[in-house]
Amino acid sequence: MKQALQDLIQQALEAAVVAGDLPEVSLPVPQIDRTKDKSHGDFASNIALMLAKPTKMNPREVAAIIVATLPADSIVEKVDIAGPGFINFTLTADMAQQVVSTVLSQAEAYGNSDMGVGKTANVEFVSANPTGPLHVGHGRGAAYGSVVSSLLSAVGYQVHREYYVNDAGRQMDILATSVWLRYLEACGEKVTFPRNGYKGAYVFDIAATLQATVGNDFQRSAVNVFADIAVDEPAGGDKEKHIDDLTRNAKALLGEENYRQVFDLGLTAILADIKADLEAFGTEYEAWFSERSLMENGAVEQEIERLKAADVLYEKDGAWWFRSTNYGDEKDRVVVRDNGQTTYFASDIAYHLHKFHDNPELVIDVWGSDHHGYIPRVKAGLTASGKNADKLTVLLVQFAVLYRGGEKIAMSTRSGEFVMLRDLVKEIGRDAARFFYVMRSADQHMDFDLDLAKSQSNDNPVYYVQYAHARVCSVFRQLAERGLSWDQAVGETNIGLLTEDHEQSLMTALSRYPEVVLSAAMNYTPHILTNYLVDLARDFHSYYNAHHVIIEDINLSQARLTLIRAVQQVIINGLGIIGVNAPETM
RNA sequence: GCGCCUGUAGCUCAGUUGGAUAGAGUACCAGUUUCCGAAACUGGGGGUCACAGGUUCGAUUCCUGUCAGGCGCGCCA
Numbered sequence: 001m002k003q004a005l006q007d008l009i010q011q012a013l014e015a016a017v018v019a020g021d022l023p024e025v026s027l028p029v030p031q032i033d034r035t036k037d038k039s040h041g042d043f044a045s046n047i048a049l050m051l052a053k054p055t056k057m058n059p060r061e062v063a064a065i066i067v068a069t070l071p072a073d074s075i076v077e078k079v080d081i082a083g084p085g086f087i088n089f090t091l092t093a094d095m096a097q098q099v100v101s102t103v104l105s106q107a108e109a110y111g112n113s114d115m116g117v118g119k120t121a122n123v124e125f126v127s128a129n130p131t132g133p134l135h136v137g138h139g140r141g142a143a144y145g146s147v148v149s150s151l152l153s154a155v156g157y158q159v160h161r162e163y164y165v166n167d168a169g170r171q172m173d174i175l176a177t178s179v180w181l182r183y184l185e186a187c188g189e190k191v192t193f194p195r196n197g198y199k200g201a202y203v204f205d206i207a208a209t210l211q212a213t214v215g216n217d218f219q220r221s222a223v224n225v226f227a228d229i230a231v232d233e234p235a236g237g238d239k240e241k242h243i244d245d246l247t248r249n250a251k252a253l254l255g256e257e258n259y260r261q262v263f264d265l266g267l268t269a270i271l272a273d274i275k276a277d278l279e280a281f282g283t284e285y286e287a288w289f290s291e292r293s294l295m296e297n298g299a300v301e302q303e304i305e306r307l308k309a310a311d312v313l314y315e316k317d318g319a320w321w322f323r324s325t326n327y328g329d330e331k332d333r334v335v336v337r338d339n340g341q342t343t344y345f346a347s348d349i350a351y352h353l354h355k356f357h358d359n360p361e362l363v364i365d366v367w368g369s370d371h372h373g374y375i376p377r378v379k380a381g382l383t384a385s386g387k388n389a390d391k392l393t394v395l396l397v398q399f400a401v402l403y404r405g406g407e408k409i410a411m412s413t414r415s416g417e418f419v420m421l422r423d424l425v426k427e428i429g430r431d432a433a434r435f436f437y438v439m440r441s442a443d444q445h446m447d448f449d450l451d452l453a454k455s456q457s458n459d460n461p462v463y464y465v466q467y468a469h470a471r472v473c474s475v476f477r478q479l480a481e482r483g484l485s486w487d488q489a490v491g492e493t494n495i496g497l498l499t500e501d502h503e504q505s506l507m508t509a510l511s512r513y514p515e516v517v518l519s520a521a522m523n524y525t526p527h528i529l530t531n532y533l534v535d536l537a538r539d540f541h542s543y544y545n546a547h548h549v550i551i552e553d554i555n556l557s558q559a560r561l562t563l564i565r566a567v568q569q570v571i572i573n574g575l576g577i578i579g580v581n582a583p584e585t586m
Numbered sequence: 587g588c589g590c591c592u593g594u595a596g597c598u599c600a601g602u603u604g605g606a607u608a609g610a611g612u613a614c615c616a617g618u619u620u621c622c623g624a625a626a627c628u629g630g631g632g633g634u635c636a637c638a639g640g641u642u643c644g645a646u647u648c649c650u651g652u653c654a655g656g657c658g659c660g661c662c663a
Binding site for chain 2: 033034035036037040044046049052053059082083084085086129131166169170171172174240291317318319320321330331333334335336337338339341343344345348368369370371372373374375376396398399439440441443444445446447449452455456459460461463464466467468470471474475476477478479481482515516519523527528531534535538541542544545546548549550551585586
């Protein structure tokens with residue numbers, strides 16, 4: 001619709017220039033907006049205001065010229081010039097009503113567009129370390145990443161959702177060591193658990209599984225385990241060195257193969273947990289990409305050799321550094337530690353190169369905002385490897401702060417006191433959790449009110465939208481109970497009877513939906529979709545309260561049934577993108 | 587200290603990429619069910635868009651500075 005109006009203005013502009021009514025200036029692309037105020041018609045263009053300066057003419061005068069040259073068209077009822085020079089378009093009633101048939105014929109495809117057809121998008125999100133179960137901090141990324149993916153899919157992209165599994169590296173060693181120490185405790189060894197170890201309850205569970213699997217075969221004397229190690233932090237030492245030394249001893253005492261068994265047991269158990277949680281949260285992936293695979297197939301090593309050959313690595317203090325400052329980063333970064341191990345960053349360059357391998361149109365990373373400082377170095381890595389780093393879009397998600405009973409819920413990874421995602425889903429339900437997570441701009445700090453999300457009241461936007469859908473279902477149940485039925489053909493031929501303000505508003509809202517989806521997708525802003533759904537639900541509830549659908553006048557009744565069917569369809573489509581159910585009864 | 591993000595109604599947040607009189611929800615006040623689900627609807631008050639400059643026909647939006655808050659600044663991931 002916008003496009004059609006845009007074309008009209010474009011034609012008028014060109015004609016006016018040819019006729020000499022407007023001077024020859026570079027013509028901007030006409031901008032068309034929905035009006036905020038109904039008295040301004042349906043759409044408005046500020047083209048005359050934009051042209052005022054270059055043409056050195058009064059904007060109202062320019063507007064008058066454009067309107068006078070505007071080609072005749074069947075979709076426009078009238079054109080006005082208003083305010084400082086806005087051109088307001090009012091569409092014909094026919095045009096507005098057509099949307100109902102469009103929605104019903106396109107059904108679940110209504111709202112989709114083809115902007116991304118033939119293009120692929122690689123979206124990576126969550127990618128939490130498999131060192132513990134997902135907590136609510138990951139929930140927002142999961143909801144946001146999956147909704148952004150669905151939006152891209154709705155506008156035509158072929159979307160590849162990916163979870164990067166950090167199954168290598170020091171943190172995983174710390175997990176393996178933690179598991180083994182808990183196992184030793186269970187075997188009766190006296191262990192002082194390290195400050196920097198993973199202290200969660202799940203570590204005990206994995207240790208118990210280990211004991212059930214191998215019995216006491218992996219038991220070693222605590223004296224040997226704690227031999228030759230740096231002092232832990234509580235005793236005034238370095239907790240980092242302490243845990244690394246414990247890991248070294250674990251590897252030595254267990255041997256490569258047994259250590260690997262402990263390591264993999266932890267990894268597998270936690271990864272299974274994460275997968276189950278995400279599935280229950282309605283978040284699915286095309287791929288789970290293993291960091292370890294990059295090391296095992298030599299991709300990381302190859303990349304380092306390439307960078308060395310390109311002379312962007314140098315050796316200092318026994319480590320290999322990447323000259324990321326050459327590419328806009330604040331400081332150079334280590335890729336190979338002095339102990340010979342590659343860093344997470346080294347893997348991540350290799351991983352991002354892998355993402356670029358099939359040359360997707362979009363490469364998107366969804367990260368917690370605390371990782372924002374990491375962006376320049378990843379882009380630097382890509383640039384140094386000859387890739388176009390601008391193609392990588394990193395979307396940052398701020399943490400949500402949970403409130404219950406008006407009180408902030410304190411969370412810290414240090415104390416291990418964080419609310420698990422699965423507990424949140426258990427408490428408020430998957431629908432409310434997903435909706436709440438995405439209903440605020442992602443780059444915004446967000447207060448997550450658990451009481452509100454849980455409440456079955458009009459305060460709760462999720463229920464508000466779902467209730468609108470359930471109400472439509474209810475009308476159709478009522479219809480059947482009265483022995484009547486819906487005749488879509490009769491409804492559509494009588495759609496012109498829908499002249500009430502509420503009906504006009506609803507039809508306008510329905511016609512906006514594809515624009516909303518497109519805009520939400522292109523800007524990675526799911527919250528405008530949730531806002532739209534709340535608005536649509538409000539328009540529907542108002543209408544429902546003001547007018548009856550099942551009435552004596554058969555033709556009008558059928559027209560109204562047809563309208564609310566279309567509303568129902570759009571709610572289903574919109575909630576579907578968010579991953580929220582549209583229940584028939586509440 | 588440096589970098590990124592944020593500051594809009596008592597509270598939680600939108601604000602269509604610079605447009606017309608800055609909007610919702612909530613809270614508060616006042617109303618609406620012999621009728622398809624009241625988990626709903628209608629109306630009302632409530633603002634120095636953090637502050638100060640600048641850019642222009644026009645600024646909540648763009649630029650600069652100040653103040654306030656969050657995050658980051660590791661041979662962790």
